[in-house]
Amino acid sequence: MELGYQFVQSGQFPASNLHETLSLAGWTTAGVFLLLQYKFGLKILGVYAAPLITFAMLIAARLPDVSRETRNLLNNFWLITHVVAIFIGEAALALACGAGLLYLLQEHAIKSKHRGFFFKRLPSLELLDHTGYACIVTGFTMLTFGLITGLIYAKSVWGRFWSWDPKEVWSGITWLLYAALLHQRLTFGWRGRRAAIMAIIGFAVILFTFLGVNFLLKGHHGEFTRM
Amino acid sequence: MGSKLDIVLLGLNHKTAPVALRECLAISKDETSIALKAFQELPSVREVMLFSTCNRVEVLMVVQDKMNSVDAVKLFLSGLKHLPVSEFERSLYIYEGDDAVRHVFRVAASLDSMVVGEPQILGQIKEAYHMATTTKTSGVLLNKLLHRTFFVAKRVRTETGIGDNAVSISYAAVELGRKIFGTFEGKKVLLIGAGEMAELAVEHLIRNRAGDILVANRTFETGVDLAMKFKGQAIRFDEIEDALKQVDIIISSTGSPDYVVTRNHVKGIARQRHNRPLFFIDIAVPRDIDPEINRLSNSYVYDIDDLQGIVDENVEDRNKEAIKGERIVDEAVLSFRHWYESLEVIPTIVELRKKVEEIAKGELEKTLHAVKHLSADDLNAISRMTEAMVNKILHDPTMLLKSSGRHEDKSVYLDVTRKMFKLDE
Numbered sequence: 001m002e003l004g005y006q007f008v009q010s011g012q013f014p015a016s017n018l019h020e021t022l023s024l025a026g027w028t029t030a031g032v033f034l035l036l037q038y039k040f041g042l043k044i045l046g047v048y049a050a051p052l053i054t055f056a057m058l059i060a061a062r063l064p065d066v067s068r069e070t071r072n073l074l075n076n077f078w079l080i081t082h083v084v085a086i087f088i089g090e091a092a093l094a095l096a097c098g099a100g101l102l103y104l105l106q107e108h109a110i111k112s113k114h115r116g117f118f119f120k121r122l123p124s125l126e127l128l129d130h131t132g133y134a135c136i137v138t139g140f141t142m143l144t145f146g147l148i149t150g151l152i153y154a155k156s157v158w159g160r161f162w163s164w165d166p167k168e169v170w171s172g173i174t175w176l177l178y179a180a181l182l183h184q185r186l187t188f189g190w191r192g193r194r195a196a197i198m199a200i201i202g203f204a205v206i207l208f209t210f211l212g213v214n215f216l217l218k219g220h221h222g223e224f225t226r227m
Numbered sequence: 228m229g230s231k232l233d234i235v236l237l238g239l240n241h242k243t244a245p246v247a248l249r250e251c252l253a254i255s256k257d258e259t260s261i262a263l264k265a266f267q268e269l270p271s272v273r274e275v276m277l278f279s280t281c282n283r284v285e286v287l288m289v290v291q292d293k294m295n296s297v298d299a300v301k302l303f304l305s306g307l308k309h310l311p312v313s314e315f316e317r318s319l320y321i322y323e324g325d326d327a328v329r330h331v332f333r334v335a336a337s338l339d340s341m342v343v344g345e346p347q348i349l350g351q352i353k354e355a356y357h358m359a360t361t362t363k364t365s366g367v368l369l370n371k372l373l374h375r376t377f378f379v380a381k382r383v384r385t386e387t388g389i390g391d392n393a394v395s396i397s398y399a400a401v402e403l404g405r406k407i408f409g410t411f412e413g414k415k416v417l418l419i420g421a422g423e424m425a426e427l428a429v430e431h432l433i434r435n436r437a438g439d440i441l442v443a444n445r446t447f448e449t450g451v452d453l454a455m456k457f458k459g460q461a462i463r464f465d466e467i468e469d470a471l472k473q474v475d476i477i478i479s480s481t482g483s484p485d486y487v488v489t490r491n492h493v494k495g496i497a498r499q500r501h502n503r504p505l506f507f508i509d510i511a512v513p514r515d516i517d518p519e520i521n522r523l524s525n526s527y528v529y530d531i532d533d534l535q536g537i538v539d540e541n542v543e544d545r546n547k548e549a550i551k552g553e554r555i556v557d558e559a560v561l562s563f564r565h566w567y568e569s570l571e572v573i574p575t576i577v578e579l580r581k582k583v584e585e586i587a588k589g590e591l592e593k594t595l596h597a598v599k600h601l602s603a604d605d606l607n608a609i610s611r612m613t614e615a616m617v618n619k620i621l622h623d624p625t626m627l628l629k630s631s632g633r634h635e636d637k638s639v640y641l642d643v644t645r646k647m648f649k650l651d652e
Binding site: 115 | 403405406407408409410498500501502503504521524525527529533536537540
């Protein structure tokens with residue numbers, strides 16, 4: 001609601017400061033989670049998604065929502081597509097990480113033969129693995145799409161596709177990581193525990209690319225997370 | 228009518244009688260109908276039903292004279308089974324009233340079973356009740372009681388977790404598999420060796436729509452026979468290693484002193500299997516499956532102790548749930564007593580009215596006999612007046628008896644009324 005309102009009010013896509021970016025991340029995660037639940041009926045993933053989304057929203061709510069002077073920079077078709085695709089992709093990958101965590105918990109319960117709190121409540125390993133895989137495929141597709149649109153946009157604005165901006169570099173690393181994961185799965189049947197761990201590592205890298213790079217390294221993506 | 232009816236239950240179960248005695252007293256279907264008819268002949272028995280399972284023999288009766296009926300039933304059982312009463316008398320429990328009702332509820336809800344929550348008992352009671360209705364030995368009270376019983380049993384089952392979680396080794400294995408595979412559809416099963424528990428597990432899997440069944444046995448012919456039974460395929464013992472490449476669930480139960488499947492067997496094939504999960508159920512002692520396999524990724528090994536551990540845990544859970552079940556039963560016993568007591572009131576009211584009407588009628592006749600000069604209209608008026616007086620006098624006591632006050636009060640009032648008007652003579 002608030003995002004839509006801002007979008008209309010400022011005529012600008014709501015990803016221009018950290019407040020908006022985080023809210024947008026929260027909302028897309030919630031949306032992808034709902035889609036996923038509709039498809040797999042995996043309600044339990046909510047124990048992961050809900051805190052994640054709440055956390056993002058809480059931080060967003062605490063941050064000042066300073067509106068900036070309208071800049072045409074953010075009203076380009078390629079750019080909006082770029083941002084939307086990346087956000088959806090990252091939301092899906094966030095959920096893949098969640099599915100991976102639940103997988104590890106459940107696998108531990110089964111392997112150690114000490115069936116604790118989670119054993120009864122968590123679904124089967126197979127379902128968690130499938131969900132994680134589906135999330136990664138979706139996430140990876142969206143990420144690829146987002147990167148391509150990003151490249152096109154960069155070409156149209158700065159005249160070159162790639163400028164070795166730290167965010168670009170890290171996005172590239174993330175993309176390669178997931179590409180490797182998918183490749184292993186398709187050719188060698190990488191699944192289960194190793195796939196779950198990779199999904200978690202992958203998401204950690206995404207978090208770093210999403211936030212870490214902007215705070216620690218400089219670059220032209222910086223202002224989207226400026227407070 | 229007049230004297231009070233009692234619900235009485237006598238029986239023995241796995242807690243009070245050893246299996247040898249239960250075997251001796253177990254009553255077959257044919258014997259049940261003979262017994263029901265014989266019990267019905269007893270003058271003090273109004274309604275009766277009988278049920279016998281491998282864990283219990285119970286006779287549920289509505290009687291007029293408790294001691295007489297109980298003795299008669301004991302004698303009959305003794306005669307039927309050629310066993311002196313003294314042999315089984317000490318194992319018998321006899322409940323009456325609320326206790327009998329509670330016992331029936333508990334048995335049907337599987338709170339009194341050897342394995343708490345096992346579902347068969349309700350079906351067995353339904354069958355016994357059906358038998359009683361077809362031989363026409365059940366009446367108003369038993370009908371009501373049994374319908375309540377079915378209701379209570381269903382409530383306990385749906386509102387508590389008493390039937391959740393596997394409490395047999397083979398079923399526990401299947402439940403575990405469900406946590407790994409989600410569904411067994413299309414999953415291939417390899418049975419190594421033979422044995423009751425292992426075969427039961429395979430049957431559970433087939434019922435859950437498992438895919439192909441492979442059977443490996445040291446004696447190939449035995450394997451072929453077993454494979455026929457499961458509509459599967461027999462393989463030779465030395466083909467096991469090869470079969471591991473395609474199966475998902477391995478159930479092993481051989482007499483082999485060494486591991487039949489070792490870590491190296493499994494390690495080598497993981498890649499060919501595309502890392503699809505492998506679930507080993509090892510029911511053999513000594514073990515058939517190298518426990519080290521459990522450390523390989525996507526392989527899970529459960530031996531008989533692990534499974535027994537799950538079963539023990541689940542039994543514990545069921546016992547916890549049983550406490551909730553007892554509460555539902557207590558409620559139901561109370562509500563049945565209310566119904567039962569309301570039933571008791573009606574004969575008393577009828578008798579009371581009859582007595583007062585008789586007095587009025589007698590006195591009216593006596594008086595009219597002496598007074599001869601009255602016209603027909605006068606006679607009518609006087610008799611109407613007497614009727615009205617009877618009604619008015621009886622109105623308040625009737626209302627008091629019928630009112631659904633606290634049950635202690637009700638039985639006191641009932642008792643006082645019967646004594647006051649000498650209804651029991």
